[in-house]
Amino acid sequence: MYIPKHFEIMNEAEISKFIEANSFGQLISLHDAAIVSTHMPFLFDAESRVLVGHMAKANPQWQQIQNQKALVTLQGDHAYVSPSWYESEGVPTWNYQAVHIEGIAESFTDPEKLKQLVDTLTEQNESGYPFPWKPNYAASMLRGIIGIEITITSIQCKFKLSQNRSAQDQSNVQEHLAHGGHEALADAMNKS
DSSP: OOOOGGGGGOOOOHHHHHHHTOEEEEEEETTTTEEEEEEEEEEETTTTEEEEEEEETOOOOGGGGGEEEEEEEEEEEEEOOOHHHHHHSOOOOEEEEEEEEEEEEEEEOOOHHHHHHHHHHHHHHTSSSSOOOOOOOHHHTTEEEEEEEEEEEEEEEESSSSSOOOOHHHHHHHHHHHTTTOOHHHHHHHOO
């Protein structure tokens, strides 16, 4: 990913927080010499530098992924930025936050490991509901999915949040984003 220095994020804690908050992404790999992608949720273990997810067993992507390089892309909020928001001259652009994670992928079918993965994903996503659903998977359901574990070799993080603009331009962009339904992106500009 092309990252000018003023958009590059190197702080590991900040990157980890972003990955955990934006953990639905794309797993991209080669299958029969073609580029393939699967959208899926991931669990991130920063300490072990591992991403784990799962896909349908019917999805052929997993069949050629064993010990192969893979790319996972994660994206936060994003929005168009009009040059009319600037005091100084500018061009139309886009503000966004993105992470690219490269690693070596392996598939797994161990029922206990799959159950733990699905249970953890479910608990994370159900915890905010007043009556959270409790997982109770039959072994037959777990046989319909394949686990994917990616041992991370590199992480690139880009927060393109108008850091290359003047303080006044940044303030104007932030105000327009906040009033245009992109509060999370405006808030991210406060932190960059």
